[in-house]
Amino acid sequence: xxxxxxxxxxxxxxxxxxxxxxxxxxxxxxxxxxxxxxxxxxxxxxxxxxxxxxxxxxxxxxxxxxxxxxxxxxxxxxxxxxxxxxxxxxxxxxxxxxxxxxxxxxxxxxxxxxxxxxxxxxxxxxxxxxxxxxxxxxxxxxxxxxxxxxxxxxxxxxxxxxxxxxxxxxxxxxxxxxxxxxxxxxxxxxxxxxxxxxxxxxxxxxxxxxxxxxxxxxxxxxxxxxxxxxxxxxxxxxxxxxxxxxxxxxxxxxxxxxxxxxxxxxxxxxxxxxxxxxxxxxxxxxxxxxxxxxxxxxxxxxxxxxxxxxxxxxxxxxxxxxxxxxxxxxxxxxxxxxxxxxxxxxxxxxxxxxxxxxxxxxxxxxxxxxxxxxxxxxxxxxxxxxxxxxxxxxxxxxxxxxxxxxxxxxxxxxxxxxxxxxxxxxxxxxxxxxxxxxxxxxxxxxxxxxxxxxxxxxxxxxxxxxxxxxxxxxxxxxxxxxxxxxxxxxxxxxxxxxxxxxxxxxxxxxxxxxxxxxxxxxxxxxxxx
Amino acid sequence: xxxxxxxxxxxxxxxxxxxxxxxxxxxxxxxxxxxxxxxxxxxxxxxxxxxxxxxxxxxxxxxxxxxxxxxxxxxxxxxxxxxxxxxxxxxxxxxxxxxxxxxxxxxxxxxxxxxxxxxxxxxxxxxxxxxxxxxxxxxxxxxxxxxxxxxxxxxxxxxxxxxxxxxxxxxxxxxxxxxxxxxxxxxxxxxxxxxxxxxxxxxxxxxxxxxxxxxxxxxxxxxxxxxxxxxxxxxxxxxxxxxxxxxxxxxxxxxxxxxxxxxxxxxxxxxxxxxxxxxxxxxxxxxxxxxxxxxxxxxxxxxxxxxxxxxxxxxxxxxxxxxxxxxxxxxxxxxxxxxxxx
Numbered sequence: 001x002x003x004x005x006x007x008x009x010x011x012x013x014x015x016x017x018x019x020x021x022x023x024x025x026x027x028x029x030x031x032x033x034x035x036x037x038x039x040x041x042x043x044x045x046x047x048x049x050x051x052x053x054x055x056x057x058x059x060x061x062x063x064x065x066x067x068x069x070x071x072x073x074x075x076x077x078x079x080x081x082x083x084x085x086x087x088x089x090x091x092x093x094x095x096x097x098x099x100x101x102x103x104x105x106x107x108x109x110x111x112x113x114x115x116x117x118x119x120x121x122x123x124x125x126x127x128x129x130x131x132x133x134x135x136x137x138x139x140x141x142x143x144x145x146x147x148x149x150x151x152x153x154x155x156x157x158x159x160x161x162x163x164x165x166x167x168x169x170x171x172x173x174x175x176x177x178x179x180x181x182x183x184x185x186x187x188x189x190x191x192x193x194x195x196x197x198x199x200x201x202x203x204x205x206x207x208x209x210x211x212x213x214x215x216x217x218x219x220x221x222x223x224x225x226x227x228x229x230x231x232x233x234x235x236x237x238x239x240x241x242x243x244x245x246x247x248x249x250x251x252x253x254x255x256x257x258x259x260x261x262x263x264x265x266x267x268x269x270x271x272x273x274x275x276x277x278x279x280x281x282x283x284x285x286x287x288x289x290x291x292x293x294x295x296x297x298x299x300x301x302x303x304x305x306x307x308x309x310x311x312x313x314x315x316x317x318x319x320x321x322x323x324x325x326x327x328x329x330x331x332x333x334x335x336x337x338x339x340x341x342x343x344x345x346x347x348x349x350x351x352x353x354x355x356x357x358x359x360x361x362x363x364x365x366x367x368x369x370x371x372x373x374x375x376x377x378x379x380x381x382x383x384x385x386x387x388x389x390x391x392x393x394x395x396x397x398x399x400x401x402x403x404x405x406x407x408x409x410x411x412x413x414x415x416x417x418x419x420x421x422x423x424x425x426x427x428x429x430x431x432x433x434x435x436x437x438x439x440x441x442x443x444x445x446x447x448x449x450x451x452x453x454x455x456x457x458x459x460x461x462x463x464x465x466x467x468x469x470x471x472x473x474x475x476x477x478x479x480x481x482x483x484x485x486x487x488x489x490x491x492x493x494x495x496x497x498x499x500x501x502x503x504x505x506x507x508x509x510x511x512x513x514x515x516x517x518x519x520x521x522x523x524x525x526x527x528x529x
Numbered sequence: 530x531x532x533x534x535x536x537x538x539x540x541x542x543x544x545x546x547x548x549x550x551x552x553x554x555x556x557x558x559x560x561x562x563x564x565x566x567x568x569x570x571x572x573x574x575x576x577x578x579x580x581x582x583x584x585x586x587x588x589x590x591x592x593x594x595x596x597x598x599x600x601x602x603x604x605x606x607x608x609x610x611x612x613x614x615x616x617x618x619x620x621x622x623x624x625x626x627x628x629x630x631x632x633x634x635x636x637x638x639x640x641x642x643x644x645x646x647x648x649x650x651x652x653x654x655x656x657x658x659x660x661x662x663x664x665x666x667x668x669x670x671x672x673x674x675x676x677x678x679x680x681x682x683x684x685x686x687x688x689x690x691x692x693x694x695x696x697x698x699x700x701x702x703x704x705x706x707x708x709x710x711x712x713x714x715x716x717x718x719x720x721x722x723x724x725x726x727x728x729x730x731x732x733x734x735x736x737x738x739x740x741x742x743x744x745x746x747x748x749x750x751x752x753x754x755x756x757x758x759x760x761x762x763x764x765x766x767x768x769x770x771x772x773x774x775x776x777x778x779x780x781x782x783x784x785x786x787x788x789x790x791x792x793x794x795x796x797x798x799x800x801x802x803x804x805x806x807x808x809x810x811x812x813x814x815x816x817x818x819x820x821x822x823x824x825x826x827x828x829x830x831x832x833x834x835x836x837x838x839x840x841x842x843x844x845x846x847x848x849x850x851x852x853x854x855x856x857x858x859x860x861x862x863x864x865x866x867x868x869x870x871x
Contacts, residue, residue: 012789013798067668068840074833075669080790088669088787136789422790 003031004039004101005133011148020150024158033185034102040159040188041180042141043150048180051111052119054082054143060120061086077415078422083139087132095129104138109181152203153390163189171203171389198239201246202272202318202326203389207379207396214360214399217380224330224383225355225363227375228398229313230288230484231278232295236260236312236349238267239322247277256297259310259348266344270322273314273337274387280311280348285374288499289487311348314341318387326387333387370401376484377401403482404524405504407515409475411437413459416444423452424459424471427503429481431494433518438494440521441481446503455506478510479503486525494518496525532609532627532634532658535825535848540636540660544629545609547576549636559611561638562622563588563703576604578613580621583731584703598623600649616640617651618805619704620732626654635819636660639828641804642811643675647711647737653818660825660848661816664806665784666834672784672808679712682801685780686717686758694776695755699797702728702762704805705782707739709760714740718757721745725760751775766797784808816843 010023028036041047062072067089079085099107104126111119123142130138140146152171159174160167173191177199187193217223233248243264245254254261257277267273279286279294286308293308294300317337318326325333334354341351355378357363367378377400385395408429416425426444430437447455455477463471482504489497534541539551547557554571561567561577563584568575570589577585579597586593598604600623603612613623618639625636635656644650672678682698689696700706706725713719719742721729726744733739743749745759755775771777784804785791792800807815816824816838824845826835831847838845 012793013800065668068837071668071833071837074830075667078667078830079669079788084789085669088671 001097001099001101001104001130001134001137003027004035005131005137007031007039008137008146008148009133011150017154020154021158021161024150024155025162028159028162032100032102035100036185037180037183037188038102038105040155040174042146043155044152044174045145046180047145048105048109048141049112050142051108051114052123052142056116056119057086057123057139057143058082060123061089064124065089065091080416080422081144083142083144084136086139087135090127090135093128093130093135097126097129097134105141106181108141159189165189167389198242199237199244199246201235201237201244202274202324202387204233204235204248204274205316205326205388205396206391207381207398208391208393210380210397210399214363214380217397220357220360220363222383224334224381225357226315226352226379226381227355227370227373228377228379228400229276229278229285229352230374230376231276231285231291231313234275234277234312235318236263236267236271236273236275236314237319238263238271239269241269243267245277253277256294256300257310257312258300258305260312262347263312263349266347267340268321270319271317271340272319273312274316274318275312275314275349275352278311278313279308280313281309283350285311285313287374287487288485289497292487309348311350313350313352315352316387329384329386330381331383367399367401403484403500403504404486405480405482406431406440406498406521407478407507407510408440408481409437409512409515410455410473410477410479411439411475412470413455413463413473414470423456425452425456427455427479429479429501430475431516431518431521432513433494437475438518439492440494440496440518441483441498441501443479443481443501443503446482447506451506475512478507478512478515480505480507486521488525494521496521532629532632533636533660542609542627545606545611545627547606547609547611549625550638557606559625560585561616561625561636562619564619564639564701567638576611578621578623580732580735580737581623582621583735584621584728587727587731588703600652614654615649615652617642617645617648620648620707620737622648624652624654626656632657634658634660635821637662637815639664639806640815641807642814643672645675645708645712645805647707647739651815653815656819656821658823658825659816659819659821660827661812662806663812663826663829663831663834665804665808666812666826666830666837668809670784670787670808671810672787672802672804675712675803678801678803682709682713682780682782682803683715685799685801686713689778690717690756692776693755694778695751695759695774696757697759697761697771697774697777697779699763699766699779699781700760705803706760706762707732707737708803708805709782710740710742713758718743718753720749720754720757720759722761722765724762 007023007027011020014020062069075089076082076085111122126138127135156167156171159170169191170189173188178188178193183193235246237244245257245260247253279291290308293304294310314337317333317340320336337351344350355366370377377398380397380399382395408431410427411430412428413424414426416423428439428442430439458477459471459473462474464474465472481501483498483501485499487497532542532544534543538548538553538555540549547559548555549559550561550567551558556573558572559576560581563581568585573594575593575595577595577597579599582595582597598613600613600615603610608629610628612626614626616622616624616638618641622638624638627634633656635654637660639662640651642651686696698709700709702725710719721742722745729739729742751774765771778798780799780801781795781797782801782803784802784806786800787802822844824838824843825848826845827848835845835847
């Protein structure tokens with residue numbers, strides 16, 4: 001556990017990728033094999049089951065430290081993390097422990113089903129033999145996520161460097177289905193488990209945003225242009241008579257989308273398709289807000305099935321006849337895909353069409369029409385490109401249309417969490433509605449650290465009222481808010497909600513009477529329906 | 530009638546007609562210590578501890594009219610008896626004890642309880658009312674013994690030297706820098722920024738026993754610095770000068786480094802929770818030891834800390850400082866290591 005605690009500390013202290021990889025390699029060189037498996041599990045979001053609710057941890061910590069609840073809340077507000085607040089509040093440990101990370105995880109696992117008194121005894125005794133940093137990690141094992149800026153790609157790079165194995169293979173291995181309680185480190189990184197598993201998806205190939213003129217990419221004839229659809233990226237896997245649907249978040253979402261289950265009978269075995277899960281009606285893509293009604297639901301009602309029918313637009317074929325086709329050029333993969341999808345014209349699963357253009361100018365004009373078909377721009381893929389694991393610069397580009405924007409005034413501010421726990425970084429914005437201001441969005445990104453400090457100082461000087469952590473501030477600072485879509489909403493006073501709102505820039509040149517009105521947004525909403 | 534009142538210019542004693550650590554120019558300024566938010570330019574007279582005199586003369590102006598007191602000494606001003614007691618914050622820092630017609634008030638300024646090896650250690654003073662800071666007035670702020678922290682810093686430096694990296698510690702030039710020098714002095718040479726070297730001269734001249742350091746000059750080579758410990762003030766933190774060193778790694782020494790969020794907000798490679806302010810148990814211990822009936826809470830988590838004291842049966846009131854209610858705590862975090870000590 002001490003070694004893992006040190007790793008976390010190292011990862012947190014640097015924001016340089018190379019330092020992080022170095023720290024990970026160092027860890028994988030020396031740590032216990034069983035621990036390593038758990039570190040990979042934790043960093044890729046395979047959390048062990050939580051035997052104890054975090055509310056109980058908090059309750060016990062309050063009880064043994066005799067801290068009033070309000071003071072705990074104040075401390076939490078300053079620290080910005082529950083596990084850490086508890087770790088810091090507890091008195092120094094009286095004992096020590098040489099338990100490994102995996103031992104703690106197994107011990108916690110064994111608490112499953114025990115009564116609260118047994119759990120409490122275990123936790124209190126654990127707290128009393130762990131140092132502050134170890135305690136923090138211990139609490140995180142029970143109640144939280146490790147947000148330490150280690151992407152899957154970074155983890156895989158470190159593992160590849162340490163083991164001298166191929167990084168795509170490792171990515172593939174750790175993304176599949178495996179049980180950290182059972183698999184060994186060796187089996188895991190060598191991918192022993194993935195061949196026997198019917199479900200495993202491939203790592204998605206991702207695109208970078210195009211920031212230059214498309215002309216710079218060379219001849220348009222070397223590129224395949226497609227619409228960029230605004231849904232949930234997914235893979236359909238058909239192997240040995242089983243069908244699996246994966247979302248980009250590495251989640252199995254097969255059950256959520258019954259409309260796609262017919263593919264089981266249609267696709268031959270040994271096929272993996274990459275595409276976009278969308279709300280589709282009569283071959284027309286519906287808005288993202290329609291799709292949203294279908295996401296993260298445990299059960300689906302008949303009405304939801306009718307209101308938001310699901311379709312799948314296929315981009316690519318990654319596996320065909322049980323062979324990995326990712327190293328074949330896109331042009332070849334596309335031919336196979338067209339052949340494969342030939343007979344599926346009347347189904348909700350269809351090939352995402354290629355846009356045929358003879359010049360970049362022509363394509364640029366077409367791109368302007370993206371919104372009319374609920375697309376968010378154009379994807380450019382080199383015809384000779386392989387299907388890469390993750391993001392690789394050069395072969396795939398997303399050429400998105402500019403977002404919608406609205407000028408709004410800040411009226412509430414709230415402190416952030418984590419790194420930003422002591423700054424007012426979360427703002428609520430309003431537009432004019434006659435004489436009133438009505439809130440339309442909350443956003444917390446898009447400003448530089450320097451600007452955050454400036455706004456922070458404004459908020460502390462101009463706070464009108466306090467509601468818990470929220471400050472009402474003088475409506476004075478105007479920001480340009482970018483967003484990707486707009487939808488009707490009963491929950492919001494404005495009657496509409498913005499999608500992906502974020503601060504585009506601080507309009508220091510504008511004052512509060514120059515902002516947009518609610519009517520402007522209503523008109524926009526009407527135009528997208 | 531109370532001995533002190535809180536005015537726009539600062540803490541005022543009407544009976545004695547003087548201010549303690551005023552923010553605006555006044556006739557007579559009793560000064561707790563030499564950090565710039567406690568002592569400002571433009572007062573007609575200053576009263577401070579003997580060791581603070583050369584510091585403020587060097588930092589503000591040689592022309593200041595300064596009277597001094599040793600710890601335990603007293604003078605009378607308009608019938609108010611003023612005496613100084615060690616605050617343990619930095620060299621020369623004093624708690625100001627006021628007595629008038631049997632009523633005793635102590636203004637602590639900034640203080641810490643732990644003996645840091647270079648500052649005269651804090652001494653509790655019995656009083657009726659006590660003005661306390663609350664920079665770290667939340668129970669999550671509990672310091673480790675400084676020897677543990679210094680061991681951590683030494684290990685960090687040794688690792689850096691082995692990996693051919695240059696260790697740069699960021700520390701406020703008055704107080705933290707000398708504490709580091711005193712406690713880290715050994716086989717590894719310590720290189721200090723000009724502003725620290727200048728203060729060191731004054732402090733050594735005043736009779737404080739400070740280990741030897743090397744002033745960084747344009748002639749100092751990167752090679753030399755890489756084999757030593759470099760101490761620079763917070764203004765240098767993101768400077769080109771540091772970037773140009775040979776594989777520089779920076780470490781911030783500040784109480785705020787106790788919390789991950791604050792560590793990560795800083796663009797430093799390491800954070801060491803080393804503070805010249807009392808931690809939560811320290812504040813509570815100090816306040817209980819005064820036996821005060823009334824506590825005024827300034828600087829920091831004033832609201833939470835005074836509420837807690839009231840709940841504990843110690844009458845306490847929040848005092849707003851010039852820098853505004855919330856401003857303080859936040860600006861301090863913002864500039865961790867820089868403002869904390871002022």
